[in-house]
Amino acid sequence: MGEAAVEKSWFQHYEPSVKRSLEIPxxxxxxxxxxTERKFPDNPALIFAGKTTTYSEMNILVERLAKALVQRGVQKGDRISIFMPNSDNWVISFFAILRVGAVVVQTNTLYVENELKTLLQDxxxxxxxxxxxLLPRIAPIQAEVGLKLIALDWLSKFSGLEGLADDPVFMDLEKVFGDTSLDEVESPPMEAKSSELAVLQYTGGTTGVSKGVMLTHCNLVANAMQAWEWIVGREGEERVLTVLPLFHIYALTACMNLAILSGGAMVILPKFDxxxxxxxxxxYEPTFFPGAPTMYVAVVNHPRIKEYKVSSIRCCLSGSAPLPKEVALRFGELTGGRLVEAYGLSEASPATHLNPIxxxxxxxxxxxxxxxxSKIMDLETGEKELQPGEIGELVVKGDQVMIGYWQRPEETSAVLKDGWLYTGxxxxRDEDGFFYIVDRKKDMIITGGLNVYPRDVEEVLYTHPAVREAVCAGIENPYWGEMVKAYIVLKEGLSVTEKELLFYCQSKLAAFKLPKMIEFREELPKTAVGKVLRRFLVEEERQKALQQESRLQA
Structure with missing residues (x-):
């Protein structure tokens, strides 16, 4: 089947109002x-901590901060890190940095001092x-990494730091936002071209050293347009629940840029509670709720879900990790909203595949x-396109695909080949053009010479009525090479034994896929966006094995 035929097979599943191709300005x-600000000046743009900021008000604040940045010497092409939780000022800072032609460096708020230093230096x-x-993590490395500017939210009102307001390195965002004299200062020119770098999006490092994904203005505008086209939204009327961390590319596009593009409002929370x-x-009756599977797990398992009015939610895109079937079905039953799985990665701004709403x-x-x-390529050479039903590596091509990794030409050439991004x-794909993720290359478990994809096992575990969360990992084993181990979080008030759970799985999984061990936990280690850290569990097991070996030798 040729590429043209494959395209036709998935185009037929687009919703009637969704265009097959978009003109990206x-x-x-x-x-x-x-x-958007010219079209919807009085529309709410940001709703945070009980405060609403309209598009015209946001524009004034963005301009003031941009002028203040120029006064502090920030120039086009400079890189500025945003290292803070979700807030209205996060969004304003993002656009102010871009307003002067600088580049936003996305920075995980969970980073400790050493991780922060590595990212800022890179x-x-x-x-x-x-x-x-977060200043205690920044101050010790300020001189070493060469920071010339540290802008802090509410600096003058934070006990013990009042004196820093007079330090030329420091800037108080609230003072800048309240400085009406900046309105008289000439605005900097908007020189950034569509093809130029806008964001350095650092990958989570789950498969090795964190790398800076270079995303252009065009990449991000295109992906916002693709997402907006897909959800069949109502211009100027949507409210986007923004609880995913904005330093994550998923939230940057699906929450912030989509809302800004459409004239919608962001309902912002600093963290998931x-x-x-x-x-x-x-x-606040948000209409669109982009999230991660763990968030929807929390919703469907909330003991008082029926006490809340949730009928405003029209649709939810689930990303960052595979969405268990049982969670999707239960979410729809409980809320009436449409919860569908999407797929993306930092290197593609991030969305490449979406389920019809x-x-x-x-x-x-x-x-x-x-x-x-998109197509599927063979795992051995990466050069042969596979037919429907055959398992291989997912590769994609589109306006949203990055221009490369920051200062890493070899890593770039390893994943970008003739315009195609090799996702790992x-x-x-099936005959109709729907795609299915089996697993990450690095997550595949080889036990007794046979391939086990963790998601296959996890999907079965999620169907057990007592299981709240489940993740499987390949643990080193002298006999099997690797063995399948399952980590389980139970629903509140329910119980099941390891023996009972294994018996439950026996009729639903081939013998070689069955977990050799099951461990019950109160919670699973997760990233800030809610993705379970499988590598953390594997490393934990490795350390336990080394300690056991040391005790035996002693």
Missing amino acids: EMNLMEMFKK SGAIGVVSIPQ IDAVLQHIND YHARVGSIGVPAPNTD DIAY
């Missing part, structure tokens, strides 16, 4: 914001926007987005 992200960032609470999330849904296939990541091509994910 040559504009930068700041121009995208300005266009990116060459000259400044950081943060909060006083299920009670706060449900209360915000009840109070009203015709989703549970278990599939969906079909390629508009302006996106094992997948297949």
